[in-house]
Amino acid sequence: MPAAAATWDPHQYLRHADHRSRPFVDLLARVPGLPAADRPPRIADLGCGPGNATRLLAERWPTAHITGFDSSPEMLARAAQLAGPTAGGGRLDFAPADATDWTPAPATYDLILSNATLQWVPDHPDSFPAWTDALTPGGTFAFQVPGNFDAPSHVLMRELAGAERWRERLGDRLRHADAVLTPGEYLARLAELGCEVDAWETTYQHLLPGEDPVLDWVKGTGLRPVLTALADDPEATEAFLAEYRALLREAYPGTAHGTVFPFRRVFAVARKV
Template structure:
């Protein structure tokens, strides 16, 4: 069984502006939480906490808990914990999204760019929806760029004779998203009013080898974890991957264009039937 990737919060946050934008777009579609001024919110796969803190900006009186399986990410998130300016509370706990079951009702369960790491995450939807208060919302966004050169080239490199046995599928094993139509069918089949859409963000990245630096925070993590004890192998692999990315994403006069597709879903449960 493969070990879970080791996360680097600082590397992840190098492109925090680009990584945050889809979450802000997701939040604009979430309205009328049943908890009033003090909704109960869970953030699944909260990472370093910077995005979880945005929930307190949107719902200042909310009681918000961020869940993540990475000790490194939770350590970084700790700086955001405590009372919020609007009278709410923000805390963080360790939990694996693949097995997390809410221990109390929530008005909103949200996830930002995390469920793609969770095999069978759609099978968790019934349990999560059952733990929403009537009229509550499940909302998430996941990357939809796993056929893009950034990921396709990584998978192909991992499958070359030089790396195939050494990496044993690490370059492609964390691809667990469904199509937008599949998410819509799953959520409406569970009795939700669902809104599912996709967007492609055409991002202009700056710096030397910016797409490589982007993937070092996400897609490349399983490979870096697998090779971590062999620094020479890490240097060799990253160098080969860098050269492939330079050809696929050439630097232009204003930076490097990096299209990034995202899939969004907002599913609202039914209100209680009238007495």
């Protein structure tokens, strides 16, 4: 994501790691075999975060050289704990990069993958030509992005940030409903680049435990720009969270079994032919 947009908290992000990792696993299951070569596969994970999902790539391709890229120093510091040789003879490393201007060249990759990152990058489909050009023949570009910007969690966040009390400080901080494309639009963009494309969407029904779990979830992701903007004003932070918490409790009522949090995600797997 853009480096100036938010400060990230790996601990908060990982509080819902099991639920957050499931779309990555589902995306990975649809990635085809990588091109045969007389060298280890080369893989880029764009927007790797704390690296908890990146290491799953080493389980799928144990001989690969895998590089996780992220713009957050906090996330990279956490991911660095996972760096080094992998059990299958490959290597896992991490490097700073911003998806808004990341250019693979002159390196080439057998797989470029991005998990829940491109929604932070305005006009990210404009980067698809350069990224697919950097694939080896038969290589794959695969990604998933949240498609829930019209869900109550995000609509209420934007409406509150745009209210008179908060507009001056927060009005331009949050992403809008058009932050991502539809599966069909992604398919068309990638097919035009000569790729074989598989695009789809899934709505997960996450059952979250605890008190105010939806607020706890978005504190690790979508709410980061707000928390960053108000970081120097604890009183304002608590006031915003109190208002937002009340709205979320009404939108996502708890049950005896937990709080159901529907979450739509959009996927695309494009193989260069």
